[in-house]
Amino acid sequence: MDRFNYWWRLSVTGGCFAAFGVGGMLLSTLIFPAMRLLPGRPQIRSRRAKFMIHKLFSALVWLLRYLGVMRLETHNVEALRNAGPVIVLANPPPT
16 A cells, blocks of 8 residues: 555656646747736746746645645744735745
């Protein structure tokens, strides 16, 4: 059973990261150039692009959590929302 779990997690993780890579290529070659054609000032277009990146990355994290490959714990989220520009470091659990 442990062997099956290892291979299942490895294949799902690999598939999700492949989807992440293909998604990044599609964003840079198709989606972002098409979004530049939409009306608006550069600040608005930048906000749209950041929103798109945010939603797609959230979808990837949701998929990894849903498939059981990743567990996500957050602490002090409110402090981060009000902090402005910060660097966030992820700390993996000890094994």
